[in-house]
Amino acid sequence: MASTPVALRRLMESFAALPGIGRKTAQRLAFHVLDMPGDQAEGFAKAILEAKASIHNCKICQNFTDREICPICDSPDRDRSVICVVEDPKDVMAFERLQEYHGLYHVLHGLISPLDGIGPDSIKIKELLMRLQDGAVKEIIMATNPTIEGEATAMYISKLLKPMGFKVSRLAFGIPIGGELEYADNVTLNRALENRTEL
């Protein structure tokens, strides 16, 4: 609208460019920023710039960090014989929330997806192979999502590592705990049947 100031329109567009933020929500958020105290808005802008400036990939596991080597790779309390391979840093956060996994991680920053032109060289597989050279790692857990790309990537890496003598495992997929059989989709149900365990 002609009566909307340029700076306000630009702020709304910035919000609308974020994933899952529609036109209406973008408008609401922009107006909220205008209603904020000045120092809070400044803090928000600074948080964006500082996060962008200080955060990069860990030299070893490729997870986001503000140091050269992230606290997980650097920790003496971690089990260095297991690496959990995930698609992106959000997945590391999900596992860390559990507080049950004490091994290391490797973040691929993507999945192999030939249709999108993403081959094995476009994601951090080379960096994973480099890490395995010192012989400390015994098991690699493939924890990519159960999507076509996630499965293909897990398969690809597994085929690469198994001949080298590593144990390669995959997360279990099946009926979620608390879920009901009746409502499970066919693919999930089928997977749960295939991967049934002995009691």
Place this chain on the structure above:
Amino acid sequence: MASTPVALRRLMESFAALPGIGRKTAQRLAFHVLDMPGDQAEGFAKAILEAKASIHNCKICQNFTDREICPICDSPDRDRSVICVVEDPKDVMAFERLQEYHGLYHVLHGLISPLDGIGPDSIKIKELLMRLQDGAVKEIIMATNPTIEGEATAMYISKLLKPMGFKVSRLAFGIPIGGELEYADNVTLNRALENRTEL
């Protein structure tokens, strides 16, 4: 989590402080910013700062603008005999989207709400009265929301202006077009009945 870099945590908190953005969404948005090209993230931060710096209330109607007097108050094509009084700048945008209303606006920046300690002096009523002194305005349309505070504010302003000879009107409230009687809540249905018009 200890392994989350401070700058990332701060960015997630900034997003989580926005209305309607929960912890999970804040996390998703923060990671999206980290994945953005550098200049796009800078543009986002700049949009926040520039909107805050350049936008203030129009001297006349109190709507957000980057000029001294907003384009609507300044336009020669607007009908200067009608003022539509709204709660906040978002409401002006809603009316402008219609492209059916050609009068002026007045933004109250709030509603009278004694329980929250907001009296008539806390919102822009004084500024409205000032505008009415030159005699150009004939009608004031009260377009506050049909909430307790919206009704009370409309009532208060109406009681102030009617004795001064102004025509004060209120938006019509009732069954929304395309809605069904069956699903209308009682208050809306009651209002639709009370405000029935002759055919």
